[in-house]
Amino acid sequence: MSFLEALGSFEFLTHALLGGLLASVACGIVGALVVVRRIGYMAGGIAHAVLGGMGIAYYLGKSPMAGALISALVAALLVSIVSRNAAEQEDTLISALWAVGMATGILFIAKTPGYNVDLMSYLFGNVLMISQQDLWFIAILDLAILTITILFYRQLLLVCFDPEFATIRGIAVGAIHTMLLCMVALTVVILIQIVGLILVIAMLTLPAASARLFSPSLAVMMLGATLLGATITTLGLACSFTWDLPAGASTAILSGAVYLGAVSIKKTWGCWIKPR
Amino acid sequence: MSIPTIEIENLSFSYPQLQVLNDINLTLHNDEFLGIVGPNGGGKSTLLKLILGLLKPDKGSIRVLGQAPKAARPMLGYVPQFATFDSKFPIRVKDTVLQGRFGTRRHQLFYSREDHLKTTEAMERTDILDLQDRPMTALSGGQRQRVLIARALACDPKLLLLDEPTANIDPYHGENIFGLLHRLHDEVSIVLISHDIGFITRCVTRVACLNHSLVCHATSPVENDLLQQIYGMPLSRVEHETNIDSGGHI
Numbered sequence: 001m002s003f004l005e006a007l008g009s010f011e012f013l014t015h016a017l018l019g020g021l022l023a024s025v026a027c028g029i030v031g032a033l034v035v036v037r038r039i040g041y042m043a044g045g046i047a048h049a050v051l052g053g054m055g056i057a058y059y060l061g062k063s064p065m066a067g068a069l070i071s072a073l074v075a076a077l078l079v080s081i082v083s084r085n086a087a088e089q090e091d092t093l094i095s096a097l098w099a100v101g102m103a104t105g106i107l108f109i110a111k112t113p114g115y116n117v118d119l120m121s122y123l124f125g126n127v128l129m130i131s132q133q134d135l136w137f138i139a140i141l142d143l144a145i146l147t148i149t150i151l152f153y154r155q156l157l158l159v160c161f162d163p164e165f166a167t168i169r170g171i172a173v174g175a176i177h178t179m180l181l182c183m184v185a186l187t188v189v190i191l192i193q194i195v196g197l198i199l200v201i202a203m204l205t206l207p208a209a210s211a212r213l214f215s216p217s218l219a220v221m222m223l224g225a226t227l228l229g230a231t232i233t234t235l236g237l238a239c240s241f242t243w244d245l246p247a248g249a250s251t252a253i254l255s256g257a258v259y260l261g262a263v264s265i266k267k268t269w270g271c272w273i274k275p276r
Numbered sequence: 277m278s279i280p281t282i283e284i285e286n287l288s289f290s291y292p293q294l295q296v297l298n299d300i301n302l303t304l305h306n307d308e309f310l311g312i313v314g315p316n317g318g319g320k321s322t323l324l325k326l327i328l329g330l331l332k333p334d335k336g337s338i339r340v341l342g343q344a345p346k347a348a349r350p351m352l353g354y355v356p357q358f359a360t361f362d363s364k365f366p367i368r369v370k371d372t373v374l375q376g377r378f379g380t381r382r383h384q385l386f387y388s389r390e391d392h393l394k395t396t397e398a399m400e401r402t403d404i405l406d407l408q409d410r411p412m413t414a415l416s417g418g419q420r421q422r423v424l425i426a427r428a429l430a431c432d433p434k435l436l437l438l439d440e441p442t443a444n445i446d447p448y449h450g451e452n453i454f455g456l457l458h459r460l461h462d463e464v465s466i467v468l469i470s471h472d473i474g475f476i477t478r479c480v481t482r483v484a485c486l487n488h489s490l491v492c493h494a495t496s497p498v499e500n501d502l503l504q505q506i507y508g509m510p511l512s513r514v515e516h517e518t519n520i521d522s523g524g525h526i
Contacts, residue, residue, distance in 0.1 A: 036362070036365055036366070038362075154374075154375075154386075154387070157367065157375075158375045158378065160365075161361075161362075161367055161372070162356065162361065164330065165354060165356060165375065166375075166378070167330065168352065168379075169375070169376070169378035169431075170349060170378060170379035171379075212364065212366055216366060216368055216410075216411035216413075217366050217367060217368050217371065217411065218366055220366070221366045
């Protein structure tokens with residue numbers, strides 16, 4: 001049975017496909033901001049620290065996704081406090097958050113009585129298990145990200161492009177930066193369900209970095225990254241189904257391949273396709 | 277007597293364990309064009325950041341247009357060095373210039389008609405109107421510098437502050453930038469930091485030499501013994517002609 005035929009007959013595949021497409025919206029918009037603001041490392045720290053919240057929620061018998069959402073936002077606030085007040089030790093403190101967050105999650109999961117959850121599905125995603133409720137949850141987070149971006153597009157653009165000038169023109173740069181990190185947190189929570197928290201960083205940076213090579217403006221880059229993300233998650237799912245491969249890893253490998261392809265296209269024909 | 281554009285009294289500033297500015301006094305009047313020269317690490321950029329209120333003085337006071345630096349910001353046009361930017365950043369010329377309109381009035385969701393008009397006007401004044409839809413990545417160094425000057429002009433500033441506007445630009449385009457500033461000087465006071473003393477001496481009304489302390493000169497030519505005093509080593513002034521205009525640069 002081919003992937004397209006299977007899509008019609010298995011609801012879980014339709015859900016997985018929709019999940020990937022919905023995730024691409026957040027991944028394209030926020031990924032573009034992460035790439036131009038160069039905060040990939042901060043995003044990685046937030047993504048990994050989320051396991052702490054998921055582990056605690058799981059131990060308490062609550063929804064791991066609620067735990068993920070709360071811990072992602074807490075991690076985003078911590079990272080923004082660090083970058084505002086201790087910029088010299090930023091990388092050390094983010095590394096600490098990264099490792100301690102993950103370790104906390106693993107401890108809580110280990111101490112949870114009864115049948116042990118499949119830790120692998122948190123780490124590497126389990127897109128085939130996405131429920132209708134998960135899809136609504138992703139759609140709502142998408143909507144929040146889209147609304148914030150439309151309302152604050154100009155400020156986000158200026159703060160990413162030239163934070164010093166933004167300060168001089170009276171923009172609350174610190175607040176915009178914190179807001180951006182919270183958007184990263186929401187995106188992380190979405191992407192965990194698609195590719196898992198370890199591979200989040202691939203989806204958050206590679207489609208956007210590929211789109212940037214051919215984009216004349218940030219808005220175009222966001223759109224390009226969204227379309228690339230949608231293509232990558234769909235193809236990833238198809239590969240996974242056709243050859244019985246883990247979906248998260250296939251998707252991450254495809255993002256890497258797309259980025260390499262984009263760089264070589266730019267290198268080979270770059271002079272003909274200058275962004276205009 | 278009108279309020280001085282900049283009034284600095286007994287200003288000192290140091291970074292942790294590094295004294296940068298020592299007892300600076302400076303009064304800049306309306307319609308002046310001040311060039312600040314001096315060696316790297318002499319405190320030129322620090323002084324500019326103090327005038328913009330990005331740093332706080334340890335001692336002494338700064339008044340800009342009669343106000344504290346932070347309060348005066350809406351009336352200041354600042355042109356940073358493009359070299360410190362991400363040159364691959366995806367942004368169009370017009371969107372860059374529009375950024376200068378922030379801070380001109382209460383926050384609004386979108387740019388207004390007036391914002392667009394002022395932006396067009398600023399791009400006309402700096403001769404980049406035909407580039408407005410181009411991405412910054414497709415521009416030359418001189419064109420990028422003009423975009424940043426247009427962005428600074430978009431808020432109708434009373435004072436224009438420029439940080440090394442000719443760094444990384446070839447002499448021909450550097451000359452064009454100074455020509456542009458010379459024209460702008462009819463409407464706005466200008467403070468310019470540069471190591472390009474020859475260019476500076478032709479269009480400024482006053483030169484200040486800054487190496488931790490500040491020495492001002494009412495007349496422009498910079499003499500050899502003064503250079504030696506500021507830079508702390510023997511230097512000579514080399515005259516050479518450029519295509520556009522006769523003049524020397526060091």
